[in-house]
Amino acid sequence: MAEPREHADQTRRDACLPVCVRRGLWVCTCQVRRDVTVLAVGGEVDVAGLADLRTAFGGVLATGNRLVVVDLGRVGFFSAGGVGVLEHTRLTLRDAGIPMRLARPSRAVLRPLTVLGLVGRFDIHAGIGRAVTAPTGGG
DSSP, X not given: OOOHHHHHHHTTOSOEEEEEEETTEEEEEXXXXXXXXXXXXXXXXXXXXXXXXXXXXXXXXXXXXXXXXXXXXXXXXXXXXXXXXXXXXXXXXXXXXXXXXXXXXXXXXXXXXXXXXXXXXXXXXXSHHHHHHSOSOOO
């Protein structure tokens, strides 16, 4: 499993802060612009980490974002509970007028989203940069 600091270096941002680091799961937030936050998730999103994931996602509402990007490229396991947290976050942000985009979701994330028929509800991008710079319109 990659460590949060390694991920921060890959996004070329030095403002990445670990929100949750526990055995098997890590979550970091990176303020890539004044009004854009990248929330990076890695490891295993299972029942033990759902509360931490909810807390991390909830924190992005209080930061005055215009856009939230969720990087799921380093997720090795993504439970149905993780899908529920992701969908709840998408709806909460949508209701607040803030688009949420998924960046480079791993196969472990895409599989349950596809099986549950939810993949079309998310604005999905192949990379973090593309998710940050894509024109507004989906989500």
